[in-house]
Amino acid sequence: MIKLNKRDQKLLKILDLDARQSNIQIAKKLKISKNVVNYNIKRLEDEKLVKGYNTLVNASKLGYFFFRVYVDFYERDINVDDELIKYLIELPEAGLVARVVGDWDVIIGFYVEKVDDFQKIWNTVLEKFRKHVKHYNVALVTEQISFRRAYLTEEKKDVSEKNWVIYEAEKVKVDDLDLEILKMLAKNARTPIKDIALKTKMGSMTIIYRIKQLISKKVIVGTRVSIEFSKLGYNRYRVNMELDDLKVINKLISFCQVHPNILKVDKAISEFDFEFDLEVKNFEQFQEIIDQMKIQFPGAIRDYNYFRVLKYYKEIYLPSK
Secondary structure, eight states: OOOOOHHHHHHHHHHHHOTTOOHHHHHHHHTSOHHHHHHHHHHHHHTTSEEEEEEEEOGGGGTOEEEEEEEEEOTTOSSHHHHHHHHHHTOTTEEEEEEEEESOSEEEEEEESSHHHHHHHHHHHHHHHGGGEEEEEEEEEEEEEEEOOGGGGTOSSOOSOOEEEEEOOOOOOOOHHHHHHHHHHHHOTTOOHHHHHHHHTOOHHHHHHHHHHHHHTTSEEEEEEEEOGGGGTOEEEEEEEEESOGGGHHHHHHHHHHOTTEEEEEEEESSOSEEEEEEESSHHHHHHHHHHHHHHSTTTEEEEEEEEEEEEEEEOSSOOO
């Protein structure tokens, strides 16, 4: 387990808010030299705590739907989840691939331009793995609200009101250059301008302008550091709730916004009314948070289930095709 010092905490906080900040900008905020920033980032990457840098793309503005699938395998099939994960990592439409434990074994997220495109892709997956699949659950995700990892800096409450929202929106006009830029940034939000310019054979000023336009159009929602939570001794859970009172959803979102351990809320057309992700040190802390919600919203939560995320193998906000 990695123990973060105060400088590491502040560095990760800065990268979590905007991963594309230059090392010079970060150095000014931390009041240290650029070389020290370079060293510390490289060290955190070498320790595998920092896995990469995500660009949060609102894919609906490019004409994509996001379908999420939970998959449960028969217990007899020990290695099939490894086979499926390898298959999905190479599948261009799969933006999210994770191994989990609980009621489900694997989570998958697909980006598709049409609903029947999802049906075709999922049928292709099932043709290969159907005999191993015990059951699966499909949902259309309509909104994703992400919050800071305030627990990294040992904050008791996140009062920043900072969040990143990916929502259903009208398609905006983009061209091939915009898409090429987005593909590069989706893989690595800290890709240097000069590298993008070289790959696209365009000038640096053109690339800078295009990125600003994509931000202005809210195609790019933000850029964040991707952290391997297990290296810090944390576990990640997804909670799916059934509610007796849907009117409390906005209040539940506000609760999640300020809680330092709650990272994300999904709105989806699914069998669940409220879905959120959190990272905690142990199951006792997990249960404390659930109990807090029950106390704060008495009678509103009918039931809930959860699973633990073991590892994210793929987490990008755009199809790679």
